[in-house]
Amino acid sequence: QKEVEQDPGPLSVPEGAIVSLNCTYSNSAFQYFMWYRQYSRKGPELLMYTYSSGNKEDGRFTAQVDKSSKYISLFIRDSQPSDSATYLCAMGEYGGSQGNLIFGKGTKLSVKP
Amino acid sequence: DTAVSQTPKYLVTQMGNDKSIKCEQNLGHDTMYWYKQDSKKFLKIMFSYNNKELIINETVPNRFSPKSPDKAHLNLHINSLELGDSAVYFCASSQSGTTGYTFGSGTRLTVV
Numbered sequence: 683q684k685e686v687e688q689d690p691g692p693l694s695v696p697e698g699a700i701v702s703l704n705c706t707y708s709n710s711a712f713q714y715f716m717w718y719r720q721y722s723r724k725g726p727e728l729l730m731y732t733y734s735s736g737n738k739e740d741g742r743f744t745a746q747v748d749k750s751s752k753y754i755s756l757f758i759r760d761s762q763p764s765d766s767a768t769y770l771c772a773m774g775e776y777g778g779s780q781g782n783l784i785f786g787k788g789t790k791l792s793v794k795p
Numbered sequence: 796d797t798a799v800s801q802t803p804k805y806l807v808t809q810m811g812n813d814k815s816i817k818c819e820q821n822l823g824h825d826t827m828y829w830y831k832q833d834s835k836k837f838l839k840i841m842f843s844y845n846n847k848e849l850i851i852n853e854t855v856p857n858r859f860s861p862k863s864p865d866k867a868h869l870n871l872h873i874n875s876l877e878l879g880d881s882a883v884y885f886c887a888s889s890q891s892g893t894t895g896y897t898f899g900s901g902t903r904l905t906v907v
Contacts, residue, residue, distance in 0.1 A: 690835070690836070716895060720836075723900075723901070723903075724900055724901070725799075725885055725887075725898030725899050725900045725901050726838070726885070726896075726898050727898065728895040728896070728897070731895055768836055770836075770838065783840070783896065785837075785838040785839075787835065787836060787837045788836045788837075788838075790836075
């Protein structure tokens with residue numbers, strides 16, 4: 683079993699829809715969790731990060747972590763065509779080497795006008 | 796101001812050649828990384844450097860060698876390029892004790 687599993691999609695939704703992106707993981711030592719957004723032919727950019735279980739909201743984006751189920755989600759409300767990108771989850775061990783950040787394979791999202 | 800910059804953006808070269816990719820960050824971060832992203836978009840760490848010391852070296856062929864002249868620069872040198880080395884290589888940086896990496900825009904390497 684891979685450390686981080688993420689459905690690659692592609693996922694296509696109409697503008698205004700609520701999008702749910704998910705990752706599961708197997709390493710219970712992971713303590714911090716992130717979501718990156720990557721536009722075509724660009725580098726990943728940090729969208730959200732969280733240390734603990736629960737929800738974290740930032741504008742139209744909500745990150746959710748359930749450590750007991752080893753499951754994280756990113757919700758996008760009122761999705762826009764500009765949200766069309768690949769979304770990568772990433773996670774790492776607290777206090778461990780910074781290089782222990784493990785990425786999911788990414789989910790390609792397309793928001794249709 | 797570009798936070799993490801990589802050069803070149805595109806690199807097309809023949810098998811067997813040696814090439815280098817340069818990376819510079821102006822964020823004052825103390826750790827830099829090289830990641831490889833394959834055609835399926837899977838992002839995998841190759842190296843990280845913290846205060847000029849290599850702290851992670853995953854199962855990467857020794858044809859790849861990172862070189863860091865100072866904490867703002869981390870270059871990647873590749874010897875005897877192979878077809879399988881074709882990918883996008885991303886440089887990133889972070890500050891110890893904080894979360895989140897800042898990525899460069901990538902170098903698209905094509906070996907023919």
